Amino acid sequence: MNENVLEVKGLAKKYKSDVYATQDVSFEIKKGEIYALLGPNGAGKTTTIRMIATLLKPTEGDAFVDGFSIVKKPDEIRKRITYLPDEAGAYKAMTGEKYLNFMAQLVAENKEQADSYVEFAKQICGLGERLEDKIGSYSRGMIRKLLLARAIMSRPSLAILDEPTSGLDVLNALEIRRMIKKLAGEGISFLLSSHNMLEIEFVCDRVGIIAKGHILEQGTVSEIKQKHGCDNLEEVFEKVVNGLE
Numbered sequence: 127m128n129e130n131v132l133e134v135k136g137l138a139k140k141y142k143s144d145v146y147a148t149q150d151v152s153f154e155i156k157k158g159e160i161y162a163l164l165g166p167n168g169a170g171k172t173t174t175i176r177m178i179a180t181l182l183k184p185t186e187g188d189a190f191v192d193g194f195s196i197v198k199k200p201d202e203i204r205k206r207i208t209y210l211p212d213e214a215g216a217y218k219a220m221t222g223e224k225y226l227n228f229m230a231q232l233v234a235e236n237k238e239q240a241d242s243y244v245e246f247a248k249q250i251c252g253l254g255e256r257l258e259d260k261i262g263s264y265s266r267g268m269i270r271k272l273l274l275a276r277a278i279m280s281r282p283s284l285a286i287l288d289e290p291t292s293g294l295d296v297l298n299a300l301e302i303r304r305m306i307k308k309l310a311g312e313g314i315s316f317l318l319s320s321h322n323m324l325e326i327e328f329v330c331d332r333v334g335i336i337a338k339g340h341i342l343e344q345g346t347v348s349e350i351k352q353k354h355g356c357d358n359l360e361e362v363f364e365k366v367v368n369g370l371e
Contacts, residue, residue, distance in 0.1 A: 130154040131283050131315040132178070136187035138339075139173050147173040148339040150187070155284065160306065160316040162326045164359075165336035166367055171319045172288070174336070178317065179209040179286055192283050208277040212289040215269070218262035222253055222272055225261060229276045243279040250305060251275035267298030274302060278309055285309075286317045291325060303329045323359040333359070337367045 132155040139147045148170035155161045165171045176182040178189050180200040188195050194202040216225055226247045227240070234240035248257065251271045261269065270291070277285055290306065291299035306329055310316055320326055326333055327347050334344035343350055343366045347359055356362045 129156050131157050131159075132189065132191055132317065134174075134178065134187075134189040137174060137177055137184050137189055138186035139170075139177060139182060140185040146185075146339050148177075148336075151336070151339075151341055152187075153334050153341060153344055155315050155317060157283075157315055158310050158313045159332065160310050160318065160330045162318045162320060162330040162333045163336060164320070164323075164326065164333055164363060169336045169367075170339040171336055173339075175209075175286055175288060175317065175319055179207060180204060181209075206283040207286060208280065208282045208284075209286045210273055210277040210288065210290070212292050214273050216261045216272060216276075219260060221260055222251075222257035222264070223248075225272065226257070226276060226279070230279060233280050246281070247275035247279040250278055250309070252301075265298075267294050267301070270294060270298070270302060271305070274305060278314065281314065284315045284317060288319045290318060290320065291322065292320075299325065323363065327359050335363060335366045342366050 134151055134153050137151040138149045141147060151170070151174055153161065163171050163174065173182065177184045178196060180196050180203050184197065188197050191203050191206050194206070196203050220228065226244045230240040230243040234243055251274070253268060253271060256268065261272070264272070274290065291302045294302065303325060306316060318330065330347065332344065332346050333350070334341045336342065350362050351357070351359065354362045354365050356365065
């Protein structure tokens with residue numbers, strides 16, 4: 127039995143100028159694993175994520191979620207993944223609870239399933255009575271918790287999160303990271319994109335470093351720190367991206 131939830135095989139995206147945004151990107155994510163894709167701006171992270179999320183069609187290669195191809199079966203992929211971009215927002219005039227109910231009805235097959243999604247989301251976000259308040263009164267941290275709960279409410283095979291704690295204070299960031307680790311422990315797989323190296327060291331099982339459209343290094347944080355003789359992930363990142371070795 128294949129234990130990989132996601133398999134990315136030679137994924138590439140070429141634009142009209144014949145310049146590759148990504149080329150020959152390959153990695154896999156196991157059930158309940160948290161994998162981070164790291165890279166400088168313009169490295170190809172967002173392009174790769176959007177191809178996996180079926181928002182962009184690859185020029186070459188393929189990726190598989192639960193064995194389904196993003197090229198041949200994009201509708202099946204969308205049933206199995208969730209994507210939370212950094213710039214995601216919520217309807218400020220709605221209460222938190224109404225927002226969760228509204229979003230659940232969009233993805234659930236029936237009312238019973240929608241109700242179960244909402245109850246799960248309420249447990250995840252931990253906002254309690256504040257769910258009765260309008261989202262416009264929420265802090266950025268509260269909104270991010272609500273959005274993460276919305277993204278996970280259907281218990282997807284793979285959750286794709288872009289900069290999950292961007293702009294949050296330390297306490298809210300810690301809460302989000304703990305939520306992600308807890309959900310991974312329950313079997314949900316995660317693909318993260320983040321510039322926060324401390325966050326990656328805390329939350330991720332494995333990382334891939336991408337630059338100029340290619341994955342240059344991947345492994346556990348401890349493996350790649352030892353391989354490159356570095357004390358922290360930031361030093362590894364600098365060495366790999368700048369070709370200092």
